Amino acid sequence: MRRAVYPGSFDPVTNGHLDVIERAARQYDEVLVAIAHNEAKTGLFTFEERVALLREAVQQHPNVQVTQFQGLLVDYARSVQAQVILRGLRAVSDFEYEFQMALMNRKLDSDVETMFLMPKEEYTYLSSRLVKEIARLGGDIGAFVPDCIARALRAKFAATDSAPSRKP
Numbered sequence: 001m002r003r004a005v006y007p008g009s010f011d012p013v014t015n016g017h018l019d020v021i022e023r024a025a026r027q028y029d030e031v032l033v034a035i036a037h038n039e040a041k042t043g044l045f046t047f048e049e050r051v052a053l054l055r056e057a058v059q060q061h062p063n064v065q066v067t068q069f070q071g072l073l074v075d076y077a078r079s080v081q082a083q084v085i086l087r088g089l090r091a092v093s094d095f096e097y098e099f100q101m102a103l104m105n106r107k108l109d110s111d112v113e114t115m116f117l118m119p120k121e122e123y124t125y126l127s128s129r130l131v132k133e134i135a136r137l138g139g140d141i142g143a144f145v146p147d148c149i150a151r152a153l154r155a156k157f158a159a160t161d162s163a164p165s166r167k168p
């Protein structure tokens with residue numbers, strides 16, 4: 001059983017993440033998309049919202065599961081008997097951080113291998129941060145995220161915009 005863990009914040013999941021997940025689903029028997037649960041780091045979407053959105057976005061892949069982890073990633077990988085940590089590489093700018101993380105994780109547990117997958121070229125410029133920024137400014141995000149995420153982003157910003165603003 002070849003099991004891989006794909007960790008991240010997924011705030012929210014984009015077509016770039018999904019491209020990586022699809023590639024991984026073809027290579028591994030089971031892919032656990034693991035959302036990092038970090039109390040100190042609040043995103044646009046709550047942790048529960050990110051789990052629900054990700055589940056909806058990957059539902060067509062029977063061998064992909066959405067899970068969560070807290071603490072050290074290598075401990076989580078070991079606890080679920082995953083041999084591989086997956087990360088996506090978009091551009092040279094991702095490389096330094098990812099390289100450092102991969103080597104650090106190897107130091108912590110030499111049995112878990114980090115593997116990198118590159119998305120389709122058209123997704124290499126995509127990030128959750130940019131998608132959120134475009135959605136916040138009312139831009140069209142249809143090409144960057146699946147429909148369920150685009151709807152959730154629109155609803156999130158509509159709710160934020162209609163919230164009563166505090167007087168200065």
Ligand code: ADP
Binds near residue numbers: 009020126
């Ligand atoms: P993190 O906070 O761990 O960077 P992200 O949710 O932003 O979490 O990303 C999770 C993983 O997916 C990282 O390896 C990141 O490099 C990768 N990733 C993010 N966006 C893309 C994309 N457009 N194409 C391919 N990989 C991506």
